[in-house]
Amino acid sequence: MRVCVIGTGxxxxxTGVCLSHTGHHVICIDNNEEKVKLLKSGQxxxxxxxxxxxxxxxxxxxxxxxxxxxxxxxxHGDILxxxxxxxPLPTGESDTRYVEAVAKGIGAHLTTGYKVIVNKSTxxxxxxxxxxxxxxxxxxxxxxxxxxxxxxxxxxxxxxxxPEFLRExxxxxxxxxxxxxxxGSNSQKALDMMQExxxxxxxxxxxxxxxLPPVAVVITDLNSAEMIKYAANSFLATKISFVNEVANICDxxxxxxxxVAKGIGLDSRIGNKFLQAGIGWGGSCFPKDVSAxxxxxxxxxxEANLLKAAVEVNQRQRMIAVDKLQQSLKILKGKTIGLxxxxxxPDTDDMRDAPSLDLxxxxxxxxxxxxxxxxxxxxxxxxxxxxxxxxxxxxxxxADGCDALVLVTDWKQFETLDYAKMAKSMExxxxxxxxxxxxRKELETAGFQYVGIGH
Numbered sequence: 001m002r003v004c005v006i007g008t009g010x011x012x013x014x015t016g017v018c019l020s021h022t023g024h025h026v027i028c029i030d031n032n033e034e035k036v037k038l039l040k041s042g043q044x045x046x047x048x049x050x051x052x053x054x055x056x057x058x059x060x061x062x063x064x065x066x067x068x069x070x071x072x073x074x075x076h077g078d079i080l081x082x083x084x085x086x087x088p089l090p091t092g093e094s095d096t097r098y099v100e101a102v103a104k105g106i107g108a109h110l111t112t113g114y115k116v117i118v119n120k121s122t123x124x125x126x127x128x129x130x131x132x133x134x135x136x137x138x139x140x141x142x143x144x145x146x147x148x149x150x151x152x153x154x155x156x157x158x159x160x161x162x163p164e165f166l167r168e169x170x171x172x173x174x175x176x177x178x179x180x181x182x183x184g185s186n187s188q189k190a191l192d193m194m195q196e197x198x199x200x201x202x203x204x205x206x207x208x209x210x211x212l213p214p215v216a217v218v219i220t221d222l223n224s225a226e227m228i229k230y231a232a233n234s235f236l237a238t239k240i241s242f243v244n245e246v247a248n249i250c251d252x253x254x255x256x257x258x259x260v261a262k263g264i265g266l267d268s269r270i271g272n273k274f275l276q277a278g279i280g281w282g283g284s285c286f287p288k289d290v291s292a293x294x295x296x297x298x299x300x301x302x303e304a305n306l307l308k309a310a311v312e313v314n315q316r317q318r319m320i321a322v323d324k325l326q327q328s329l330k331i332l333k334g335k336t337i338g339l340x341x342x343x344x345x346p347d348t349d350d351m352r353d354a355p356s357l358d359l360x361x362x363x364x365x366x367x368x369x370x371x372x373x374x375x376x377x378x379x380x381x382x383x384x385x386x387x388x389x390x391x392x393x394x395x396x397x398x399a400d401g402c403d404a405l406v407l408v409t410d411w412k413q414f415e416t417l418d419y420a421k422m423a424k425s426m427e428x429x430x431x432x433x434x435x436x437x438x439x440r441k442e443l444e445t446a447g448f449q450y451v452g453i454g455h
Contacts, residue, residue, distance in 0.1 A: 001197050004029065004077025006070070006102050008039060010046055010171070010284075010350075011120055011164050012083030017051060018175040020058035022200040027065045029073040039066040047349040047376055050172045070102075074109040079197060081162075082106075082131070083120040092291035094124050103131045107138020115157040116190045120164055122229055122289060125296055128159045128184065128222030135159075158187035160194055161222045163229035168283065169347025176206040180216045184225025191219060230296075233289040234307055239274040240281050241313040247277035247454025248320070257454030258436055277454045279408065279434040280317035282344035282353040287311075318358045321406050322366070324432045324451050329403055333367030336427070338402040340395070341409025342374035342386070349376045351386075355434075356408045364388040373398040375411050396422060404430035405448075410437040419446035 001024045005016035008030040020026040030036050035045055042059060044052045058064035067073065074080060084098040099121055106117060119131060135157065161184035166174045178201060183194050195217065200206060202215045218228070247257040257277045265272030281287075290307055297304040322332075329335055344354035351357070356372065363370045370389045372378075377386075378393050392398040399405060399422035407414060415438065423429045423446050431438075431448040436455070443450040 001025070001193075002076055002078045003027070003081070003197070004073035004079070005081040005083055005120075006030075006073060006106075007082065007084035007098075007121070008035060008045070008066070009083065009085055010048075010168065011166065012081065013039075013044065013046065013055075014048065014051065014166060014171045014175060015081060015083060015120060015164070017055045017058060017064065018172065019197070020061075020064040021054050022206060023063070024197065025063050025076075026058075027067060027073045027076045029067060029070055031068055031070075033068055036066050036068050047347075047380075048171050049169065049347055054172065070105050071109045074106055074115075075111065077115070078113075079116045079118060079193060080106060081118045081120045086121050086123055086288075088288045088291055092295040094122070094288065094292045096123060096127065099123055099127070099131065100134055103134035104138040104141070107135040107140075108142045110135070110139055110142075110157065113156060114189070116160055116193050117157055118160045118162045118194070119226075120162055122163065122285070122292075123161075123226060124292060125223055125226045125230070127226060128161050132157075132159045158185060158190035159222065160185040160187075160190050161225035162194065163225060165229075165232065168350055169345060173208070176201065177204075177208055178215050180218055182218045182220070182225050182228050184220050184222045186221060230289050230293040233285055234293050234310075236274050237281055237286040237290050237314070238306065238310040240276075241310040241317070243275045243277050244280060244317045244320075244453075245313050248317075250454040255455070258452075259455075277436055278317075278410075279321050279355045279359075279453070280314040282355050283350060284352040287353045318355045319362060320453060321359060321408075321432050321434045322362050324453075325404055325406070325430070328430050328449065328451065329428065332363065334369075335403040336369045336371065336401055337363055338392075338398045338405045339370065339372040339389070340398070340405055340407045340414055341411055342372050342377045342391075343409050346409055346411040349380060351377070354408075359406065359408065360386070360389045371398050371402065372408075374409065375413055396425065399423070400425045402426045403428040404432060406432045407434050407437055410435040414438065419443060419448065423447035 003019055003024050003026045005012050006029045008028050016026045016028040038045055042056045082102050084102055086094040086096055089095050163182055181198055183191055185191050204210045204212055250257040261275040264270050265275050290311055294304045294307050339356055342356045343350055360370050371392055372389050373392045373395050378391055395417050429448045431443050431450050433452045436452045440450045
């Protein structure tokens with residue numbers, strides 16, 4: 001099928017690359033000329049395991065193109081994905097101006113022929129009808145500019161909500177092995193086209209286990225599809241906040257949250273995922289989506305007390321590592337603290353709302369010197385506007401002269417560091433495991449005083 005993806009951020013680029021890999025002819029659009037130039041050269045502007053390789057193979061096969069020409073993309077695609085950012089505003093609601101600009105641009109370039117316009121961006125509930133109106137506004141503006149002599153365009157398009165459920169660092173796997181595909185629309189024609197588009201994924205032709213039954217496809221209305229995205233992320237965020245609150249109680253009563261999580265996770269009604277206690281969630285999705293759902297609830301006179309509490313618990317949890325440092329080192333002023341990891345999760349270079357940023361700020365406020373090492377940030381040369389922290393190039397340099405290390409991001413590489421060597425170069429041998437990730441016995445054998453979260 002002929003596909004256009006507008007926006008080459010995290011969701012747009014992964015979506016476009018994976019759809020091209022399944023055999024569709026995809027044009028990806030971005031208004032950033034430098035970014036388009038980079039993409040055309042075969043380089044990905046984001047770090048995501050496997051993405052660059054897929055991108056290059058699809059480009060060489062002639063199934064993937066990049067351009068800044070919106071008209072070329074609209075003319076090409078039978079299915080047009082809107083995949084631009086919807087960052088949070090200070091109020092908590094989503095900033096939809098980029099979606100609005102794209103929708104109006106699509107309308108300005110619509111010609112004869114039927115199109116399916118797909119909301120892939122995470123947009124406020126009710127945005128499907130809003131996007132339709134904006135597209136029609138773009139059509140009308142074009143007619144006025146042409147003095148009424150332009151092609152008489154009827155509403156030859158339908159809008160579909162198709163939320164994404166990609167995990168950064170596992171986005172390729174998640175695309176080819178989805179738990180479900182959600183399609184929201186009141187147009188059977190549009191739904192039929194979307195099911196044709198996703199048929200290879202539904203049939204698991206690119207899945208790791210092709211013997212599994214077909215992927216579940218949830219067909220619903222626009223508003224429900226949009227709500228599914230917010231509800232899913234808000235539930236997962238709440239689940240993490242819950243186990244972190246349990247961890248804090250475990251600390252006080254002498255229980256081990258890792259054993260508690262194992263015990264409750266074996267209950268099929270609960271499940272074992274998202275029960276890893278630590279210093280809280282971050283990134284671009286959970287904070288933004290929970291805040292947006294709370295804001296929507298407020299707009300309609302609902303008190304989303306549970307969601308507000310989940311956010312409050314998460315914010316407090318980020319300071320748990322500082323509390324642990326103070327309990328052992330007492331005064332932090334003049335101490336040197338090393339952070340293992342900066343990104344909000346492993347296998348990504350994403351620093352958006354990362355817990356490390358709050359830790360750096362608080363440690364600086366308390367007068368500590370802060371150093372950090374991250375497998376991606378340290379090597380990229382890009383410091384993401386980091387201030388108040390010295391970014392080291394390797395773990396050994398990080399440990400040198402430190403009073404304590406705090407594991408912030410559970411990168412796989414951190415399991416096998418030479419901790420014995422690192423401990424010998426430190427002033428004090430405190431290790432605060434902010435993700436309960438490392439082996440306590442191994443760290444203690446290496447010479448560290450090990451402190452976890454909730455045990």
